[in-house]
Amino acid sequence: MHMRKLAIAAALFASIVLVSSAASTDTVTLSVYAQFDLAQPQSAYWPVTVDAFQKKYPNIKLDFEYVSGEAFHQKFQAMAASGDIPDLFTCYAGARSSYILDRGMVKDLRPWLTDAFKKNYNAAIWSPQGPNGEIYIISPNMAVCTVVYVNTKLQKKLGLSMPKTLDEMIAQVPAIRAAGLTPLAFGNKSQWQAQSFLLSMLTDRMAGTAWFDKAMKGTAKFTDKPFVDAIAVEKQMIDTKLLPAGVNQIETPQAMEEFIQGKAVYLLDAGWRVSGLKKAAAPEDYAGYAAIAFPAVKGEVVHGSSAATTGEALAMNSKLTGAKAEAAWNFLSFIYGQEGSDILMKYGTVPTYKLDYSKYDIDSLNKQYIQLINSQSMGYVIDAKMDGEGVNNLLNPGLQAVMMGTKTPAQLAGEYEAWVAANDSNRKKK
Amino acid sequence: MEKTSKLIAAPVAWRAVAYVLMIAFVVLTIFPLFWLGYSSLKPHAEIIQHPMALPRSPSFDNYVNAWTEGKLDLAMMNSFIYTTVATVSTLFLALAASFGVTKFPYKSRKFFIGAFSLGLMITMHAVIVPLFLVEVKLHLVNTRIGVIIPFIAFNLPMSILIGVSYVRGIPDAIIESAEIDGAKYRWIFWRIIFPLCTPVVATIVILAFLQHWNEFLFVFVFTTKAAMKSLPVAITQFAGRLNFEYGLQYASLVIGILPMIIFYIIFHAQLIKGFGEGSLKE
Amino acid sequence: MNYTASKKRSYLSFVLPAFVIYIGVIIFPVIFSCALSFVDWKGYGPMKFVGLGNYARMFADPVFFIGLRNNILIVLISVFGQIPLGMLLAYMLHRKMVRHADFFEVLIFLPITMSAVIVAQLWNRIFSPVGILPSFVRLVTGNQDFVMKIFENQTFAFVPIMFVLLWQHTSLYMVIFLANLQRIPNSVIEAARLEGASEGTIFLKIITPMLGGVIFINSILAISGSFKSFDLIYSMTGGGPAHYTEVIAMYMYNTTFVYQNYGYGSALSIIIIVFIVASILLTRLVTRPMGQD
Known part of the structure; x- marks a missing residue:
């Protein structure tokens, strides 16, 4: 610890000397390996952000490589094994990036993070990301995993009210189905949605984050009743036909398509789908979404x-x-600071940087979305907390089995608890 | 063409079955291609709202955007370089090795055939990390040669096996008579074996070209600069992680398939250029 | 003496260039993989020697057995589906049993050029619960909940994938057979026809034995390709639902690169090799009585 602080101080000092003497003339080139898909609607802000940065810092040259999906990690693991990784890269504050975090390849940003800087952000992003309280990333936005989108036009046409409870929503099923429509569109073909978009939220509702903290340590167990009950709710949603038949054969974008085509009254999806809905829906339909x-x-x-x-x-x-x-910090503090967040907001993603929303021209769905997430508490997303193997190999396929009726909720909870007890790194931490 | 027309025609029952099979294949193949083709002319929102409908106002915007945003011109050129160099190298290396292990009387040839066959069993994913480390050490990362060598190596086993099965069938007498005439083996290979192998050369070239053209993993992992990307790698950038941009994706997929189709149409004639047309008449 | 030495030198000059490239790129990493299969390793940090632990784990892992079962199904559809069909198609084209044989040949070849991504997307558009076919059936029968139940059936979920494999990869074998049919002089078929042999007899009793070596080579290609199949299944189902369509190569990929369990992943890649070798030896045993070298 002591050595590290010294080193950081020395590095800072050196960088200050260097920057003050040479910054204005020399060009610095930074390589950036980013998990980004520029074709996605929610990435539309990115080229604008980079342009704005280049205007302000013409001496910093950026050399990008964009990769999307699982392939990003595969290649990055090979690079990490060779010991040579780019100057800047996409990183998760958790297990998914352990192959670089555990190797000490990521810089702790704390020397730059003054209180004055930190207070501009939603405090949630400053919870420790490393074993000694390290902060590796300035998360620009919260990934909100459960939102129910409503087609209010359809709702009115069918004479339905906004459901307050799940039971009320289930009670609407016969009326919706009688009209030949899907009650709640949802797709779980890729297996992780039933866990990230649904079970995570249900677990929080049933047990809260305090229980989850205990379950990670092992003082609570995944065989506890609230977790089993949370799984059982998914089964109930299948049995009552609230979720569409064959939900495990539907891709998430297909579920969104159903909703956009006016074939479903509700859509269960993540918060980041707002921009996708806006891009694909007819404007008059979009205006009626809640x-x-x-x-x-x-x-x-x-x-x-x-x-x-x-x-x-x-x-x-x-x-x-x-x-x-210093150039890298300038880049990070620009894109995740006031200027970058401003652009992010204009493109419809709510940043963690605190902005005065009244200054922005926000469409109705986005406005509702911002109000919603600012008014609700957030539970953990299971796959961001627990080891990937247990979640991807056991819990996600297990949820599908429960929904298809080949496993009971208690059975799945038991299998998952057994795996976690034996293997999960959270339980091994002392 | 002419040689087969001399053949007595097959019975009607066989011809009927042949038509049924062929048409079944054609229907199953034309439909997806047709759908892909017309969908690539629709904007993203229209694909989502009416996935199966024909385009309302067909437009090549997706192609223009994919071509410029995805830098597909550069990727196309890279793909041509990788594929051509690797395919030609694979062909000569494989055919030479096939000739070696079939027409020379040494015991070690069994070992070589066995060793090459082993290569068929290795999945690329299993070797990618160690291979990357080796390439880093040898400074082959981000070079074209660093991509082309693994391309060749992974295609050799299949090409050699196909080559062996064909070259083995060439009568030894042809080679022996040339040997007696005092011909050098290099001469025999180029002047006798190679011309006799036209159909299998076409097979190897078509299959190697196909594999190299579609190869993703090596280019993806071993190169970081946009200037080195091949078509499949560039196209994958359009396949989204959380959302999709179908229009662009379909357009780039069509751009990716077309050269392969054209290549096959050009080369397939060689497949059926018979043995009988060469010097070999039994 | 001199002549033999020069002959041997020629021999090596034909074989070695290919061999050197091949050894350098493929064999070294496989040895590395083999060594890794005996350790517990996250891809970084300390390695822990576990002996046969990873292999032992495999035999208690239900997902591995689902993968194995599905891999064997692919071998079966390849060897007993794609190869005979490919041969039959090649023969039909060779004998010009259809007009415009060129046209059909190109179209049969085409599926193999299509990327797995597009095949999977189209498949979804047709067969997923919101696809054309279920929508149509719902409209006609009035059953709102109609879905393709086969995809959710533990036993049969893999069958549709086998069908796609048959459609997509048969042309690989067809092309190889087509080239090799050129080796058979037309006079052979003509003579048999004149002697009154039926088309079936010619195909089964004359052509098939003459292509014996090629059938064997194609079987090797089919078996090894089967165990390595990845792209199409990854795009079509990703192994789901609930692991029903898992295959070993995909499981190995996830274990290594997603779960970062390099030891177990390496053991899976070694076991793939073992299964391929075993299947090929079995094929050899079966085909030997057919008189093939």
């Missing part, structure tokens, strides 16, 4: 909550020093 919290579930102890995690962000190579480190 965003609400998942309705109240019988037996819940937390009310109105969703589940969220801090979104991934670019992080800095720990080897950077001097002018390069």
